[in-house]
Amino acid sequence: MGITKLMHIKQRKKGKMSAGLYNAIYYITNPKKTQNKRLIGGNCGRDEEMIYNKFMDTKKIHDKYDGRQGYHFVISFSPSESVSADLCMNIMADFMEEYLKNEYDAVYAVHDDQEHMHGHLIFNSVNSVTGKKYRYEDGDWEKYIQPITDKIAEKYGLSKLEFVSAAEEEKNIDWNKKIREDIKSCISMSEDYDDFKKKMQTIYDYGIREGFSKKYGTYIAYKPPGKSKAVRSYKLPRECQPYDISRRISLMHQHEIHVPIIKEYYFSNAFYKNRVSSFVRWDKMSIYQKDSLMKIYKAAKLYNRKLPSSWESERILNSINRSMLQYSFLMKHGIRTAEDMDAVMDDLNMALKNVNSSIRKCRKEYADFLNKGDDGSFSLFEIYEEAVTLKTLKEKEKISESEQQRLDEIERMLEENYVGEVYMDYHTRMNDMLREKHRIKKELRLARSSGKEFDERRQKQQEASREQQTDREEKNKKM
Template identity: 25%
Template sequence: MAVTKIHPIEKTLHLALNYIMNADKTDEKILISSFNCNPNTAHLEFEQTKRECNSKAKILARHLIQSFAPGETTPEQAHKIGLELCEKVFQGKYEYVLTTHIDKGHLHNHVIFNNVSFVTGKAYQSNKKSYHQIRTVSDEICKENGLSVIDENYKKFKNRYSTNGKSYIEYMEFKKGGSWKNRLHLAIDKAILKSATYEEFLKTMEAFGYEIKIGKYLSFRHTDKKDSGRFTRAKANVLGEDYTKERIKERIEDPTKQQIYNKEQLYDKLSYKKPDTIVNIKNNEKVKSSKGYEVWAGKHNMKTMASSLNEMRKYGINTYEELELKLKKAASDRQQLLDRIKQAEQEMKSIYSVVENKNTLSKNQLIHDMYIENKENKAFYEEYKPQIIAYEIALKELEKSGYRTLSIPKLSDKYAVLEQKKISLMEEYSYQNFMLHDLQQAKKNTDIYLNNHLEK
């Protein structure tokens, strides 16, 4: 089952009610129910309620759509589920008309309810929280009746891939810290990967140096007070959707997270640590002014050069010419790996875009169908313009893609294969990058060492 966004109705209430009560779509009007109003005069009764409550709300009503997977339910059961949804969500405070359509290859419910409550006189608060509540109630009812959740594949895809798709370059930049938000993101990501339970996550965050306040929202503050000294709430509009308390709990339970943790351990292991550099004795003022420092520098240089020679031998290099050739090849190999990583990332980005566009079509399909049947009605178009435009843009984008015929589960499988390929390439890139830095430092040390002893 999928529930689209709630669409506000400001001007076309009568038209919208007529559409959802179309006899051809509702089994000759058998599948129509209403609460505290007559379906045929609901538009007048909604307006009367608004006047009696002295409401200044611009929105007359709201339109909710509930869809069911093809072939898994009957019109009667779908209608009963719609009634249960209305009872639980509206709690007897809002007038509504519910109809079940049977004409689009899959059953779907339309609910048009008054924006103003005849009990409280207040306007309905439509926001992310209220929408999430409707989705949750609707999913629970469907599962109780043995029905599937149509957009569950989309949700799984988003949960699996929305936080793990950083490119290698982005990942390494992210690890450097940057802003307080990046540091907190990274700490939360690491704590999730290391924790089997929510309680372990909280303890791990404390071990990372964060103070935690637990209330409606999780709040964090680093004990070194670098993060402005204030607590930061783990809210979607502050840290992002994947860092809310609810989403953190979901990510902790994700069985695929261990593979990502192993990947991160590899990055930590291969993170480049700059080798020592030989002191340029000829141009160093401290060497010229301090005999003790000169002696230390000589010993340091011999030790560092010996280390550089060992590094070169580790890579099969025995001469200066071999070092130069190896450097050129390492740089070329690293660039080729980076190109392949970018290619995999671009393909993953294309798949991600297709999944998003498919979801946009699914959410707005029924509104677009209504628009096609009412194309001459300009008021209807203006009322639902954002949904219609979103649908048409998504359709246009999908037509350009070679993945448009694949289902979301198959796209998810393909994305997973590409992600594994990218992980392998990034491991190779990490090693190649590590080796290149080693060789560059070895060449620099060799050049300085030879120059130091050239005229001796």
């Protein structure tokens, strides 16, 4: 069953009132999601600036700038219906023509970057013919939209579309998954960490705020469009953390991955990112190393074929990357046997124990600054953070009289430079230890997954060998 949902694009209260419309247009026309803009249509062209200017020209002609800036339809299909990107383009074109009748500036785009095919349609809030503003009222779905979608579904032999309101969508959507996907897409077009934050705000229309947690270190609070509350990065997977985002962007600008080349029974040098591993002959490799390289080779061969969808390509590429990490881990630690793996895991567990101990000692060392007062009052670090926030608002001339009074009070309470230096020292030390903890835990995960996979495979090979031996013995008895 397909799903249709309608969202409105609000006027921004601060800054450029049409910024939400501008960002929404850039979001749906993202080349990474639309086969380099092949899957874009409408009556305003394919260039984002041209589309946006056409929308704004219509508003200018009819002198209707404020209020809702536009509307955003999403039509998605279940993977079981096997809707292709081109078929989805036809459906979006039919829907725009039937519903808007070429009276509204509109752009539609099909995204094929996920397992389920889906299309986006953005249209102007102002009718280019009559100058009236579009209004959606209760009952319009059953009266006007449902008959159109039913007609299109019947035309292409698909199940009927079901309408989901924006409020219902917020309850049902997997926000963590959406944030991960948007971060991944934004990283692919970012030059550095600061550029990433800027693009998340301008192109993806996210609210972004950096903070510092005593337990987790530096974090980002992500507030995606359509969600009422922000999600802090430490509640999300590691790829959403600031330090990992910086690492991924820096690696993206290094050399591409080159998988090992197998010629007869020998491997050439195996490349991972821009680092070259030690040269090892195939006949000198351990079973762990052989299995790891064979996985990379097979996945790479499959990836190089023409695949039906980008999400399948992405799945295989992820498999290659996981295998490359496993291979790099095995070569780095010289793991050749199960005993080697056990020894490395013991060392890693001990290192994790030591870094956790260092984190506890660091928090204890700074307890006077971290702990709240006996009366429940804020800690010195929390007061300092409040002062930094108020000073930032003051620099932007967005501070109220009461906030200015609070800032003056804090400055009298603290020796500002002293607390600031201690705060930065703690911040730096804690982030370094948390990064080291993340590195150790990542290697432990690689060790567990590698050992488990290879042991299971070796066990299957041994069972197959025993069965073959049994078959041979039975044949010998019959002879």
